[in-house]
Amino acid sequence: MNTTTKIYIAGHRGMVGSAVWRALEKKGYTNLVGKTSADLDLRNQQSVLNFFQNEKPEVVIDAAAKVGGILANNDYPYQFLMENMQIQNNLIDTALKSGIEKFIFLGSSCIYPKFATQPLKEEYLLTDSLEPTNEWYAIAKITGVKACQAIRKQFNKDYVSLMPTNLYGTHDNFDLKSSHVLPAMLRKFHEAKLNNTPVALWGSGTPMREFLFVDDMAEAVVYALENKLPEYLYNVGSGKDITIKELAETIQKAVGHQGEIIWDATKPDGTPRKLMDVSKMKEMGWQYSTELKEGIEKTYAWFLENINSVKEVKM
Ligand SMILES: NC(=O)c1ccc[n+]([C@@H]2O[C@H](COP(=O)([O-])OP(=O)(O)OC[C@H]3O[C@@H](n4cnc5c(N)ncnc54)[C@H](OP(=O)(O)O)[C@@H]3O)[C@@H](O)[C@H]2O)c1
Known part of the structure; x- marks a missing residue:
């Protein structure tokens, strides 16, 4: 690896x-390649093959996926299973056949069993049943992890999987129909501030969740790129969790909303706690650096600057 290595x-x-992309540019990498889904549909095997033959990337980072919250996962199980498998299978298999030595696959903490002991360790993978609402997405991701593991085992290539915790930050999805909890709350508090109204939130506020600022995630990817990690799977997170109530209060303060927060305890809370054990990545030499308050402030500043163009996701 050097700064002119062609990275897709x-x-x-x-x-x-x-x-x-920003993190690599900042570190002086000059040979980056990217294609939008309109220019290269990764579900199409032949298009992926043609792209690899023409561009000849030397390293691949797979951050492409069909991503969504509980509602989207529940309504479109087939797309979440099949499209994610198509995207990652085409990328992994074509990378292998093109002789690519290094591949970074991004999964998600939902690959771990629903009732696994907390904090979630890498070795809990496939030890029990998954959370049913997003098992389609999780099973697709597990097959990606296993494909990369099989390549390591059989071909001795550096194909590694990183499992991020809940991510948030700039370029997030703020569409209330499909967004994750943090950007959805940020948008709700912003709109309530403008309208001078209270904010109504689902559940009791007691579940605990872990969050990682996306630029820290990018640093972890760069770390995995620049170092040969000895195992096939690493959790990436802050290793710290907070209650949803604390999260709401932190966002409320960052946004400057003055009104009341109404908790609708008739709505489901979801799993009581979800925290990753990030000690393996820490032992390797990587750890997070952005605290939640700072990350939320940066995200809100970005949201305000981009309010007219934030993503509206169509399924
Ligand atoms: N966000 C989180 O909290 C979180 C947490 C854990 C893991 N992850 C993982 O991190 C990865 C990236 O997530 P993200 O949050 O960055 O998602 P995102 O913002 O929705 O971005 C997904 C990207 O995938 C591309 N894509 C989707 N379908 C495609 C297709 N058929 N062909 C080509 N490109 C396609 C999209 O390209 P276009 O923009 O060009 O359409 C988009 O740039 C995923 O593997 C996800 O599972 C995310």
Whole structure:
């Protein structure tokens, strides 16, 4: 690896892919390649093959996926299973057949069993049943992890999987129909501030969640790129969790909303706690640097600057 190595970032316009692109540029990497889904549909095997033959990337970072919250996962199980498998299978298999030595696959903490002991360790993978609402997405991701692991085992190539915790930051999806909890709250508090109204939130506020600023995630990807990690799977997170109530209060303060927060306890809370054990990545030499308050302030500043163009996701 050097700064002229040709690195293909699949999903380079997404929240994670764009952060990885920025992080690599900042470190002086000059030979980055990216294609939008309109220019290269990664579900199409022949298009992916043609792209690899023409561009000849030397390293691949797979940050392309069909991503969404509980509602989207619940309504479109087939797309979440099949499209994610198509995207990653085409990328992984074509990379292998093109002789690519280094591949970074991004999964998600939902690959771990629903009732696994907390904090979630890498070795809990496939030890029990998944959370049913997003098992389609999780199973697709598990097959990606396993494909990369098989390549390591059989071909001795550096294909590694990183499992991020809940990510947030610039270029996030703020569409209330499909967004994750943090950007959805940020938008709700912003709109309530403008309208001078209270904010109504789902559940009791007691579940605990972990969050990582996307630029920290990008640093972890760069770390995995520049170092040969000895195992096939690494969790990436802050290793710290907070209650949803604390999250709401932190966002409320960052946004400057003055009104009341109404918790609708008749709505489901979801799993009581979800925290990753990030000690493996820490032992390797990487750890997060952006605290939640700072990350939320940066995200809100970006949201305000880009309010007219924030993503509206169509399924
Ligand atoms: N966000 C999180 O909290 C989180 C947490 C854990 C793991 N992750 C993982 O991180 C990765 C990136 O997530 P993200 O949040 O950055 O998602 P995102 O913002 O939705 O970006 C996804 C990217 O995938 C591309 N893509 C989707 N379908 C495609 C297709 N058929 N052909 C080509 N490109 C396609 C999109 O390209 P276009 O923009 O060109 O359409 C987009 O740039 C995913 O693997 C996800 O599972 C995310």
